[in-house]
Amino acid sequence: MVTLLTTPADRELVVTRTFDAPVGRVWEAWTRPGQVREWYGVSELVTFVTEVDLRVGGAWRWGQRGPGGQEIVFSGRYEEVVAPERLVYTERFEQMPDAEPVRVILTFDPTPLGGTALTSTSFWPTTESRDQALAAGMEAGVREQYDRLAGFLGRSGGPP
Template identity: 40%
Template sequence: MAGAAASEPEADRELIVTRSFDAPARLLFEAWSRPEHLKRWFGPVGYPVTMCEMDFRVGGQWRAAMTGPGGQQQTPFGGAYLEIVPDRRIVFSNGFELPGAEKMVMTVTFDEKNGRTLLTIRTLFASIAQRATHVGAGMAEGLGSGLDQLADLAAEMKKQAA
């Protein structure tokens, strides 16, 4: 439904996930900004990222694909980096590489206090229908599973940095 988002309240089109990490923001930011790190944690357990390309700069493109538990390649997805504030904020578009697929905008913030970081992922969907589809398919749970893996990676990175 073209133009639907214009009349739909933003709050009805968003999903917010937060997680606290025992790691500094700079390490978490690095885990979001380098493909070799993203491949180790992004997405739910059982759906590894098997392709990841990143031009990590404002205006740069990114794309990724996961492989399912049975070895089947999932539909690639990606978008563009819209805003990057080192160690504080990353804003990017994201959507499946399918004709006519709607894009969502994801804002990731890193709020560090005393060596701990509160990471917030705010996903603004193009429409309420797109939100319902993604949430109904388990997006919040998938994000949570990925963040569990990010916690493991952050702990490893923190050890290496010590």
């Protein structure tokens, strides 16, 4: 499957991918810390934190550590939780604490063949901040992460 990144508006970034797993299974992979730990991030880093308080106002925090000890950690708060269809949350790169957070709308839509179309629409504080993230390698990282999620879903199988 192809992970598609588009920039339909000045501050917007849309990532779409179809997974060969039912909506409930993809939702669980995205919202249960033990499952997130299995696929999150890029393979050359170690996921060391996956915290999820899945409720409106609840916080989340996911992070990886490199071989030299450098940390890449993202965190935010849930603004809307509609299981297993939609998550709305803020996202902040902790290594840039003064940066304004990104707002993300994540939808989990069933496909006709029993899979899930996952769409992540992020709204960035500025066009420049979005473009800087893309220029820094975000696209390759997102593609690898979604490939890892697909692999995890294939290995873990089964409903819901």
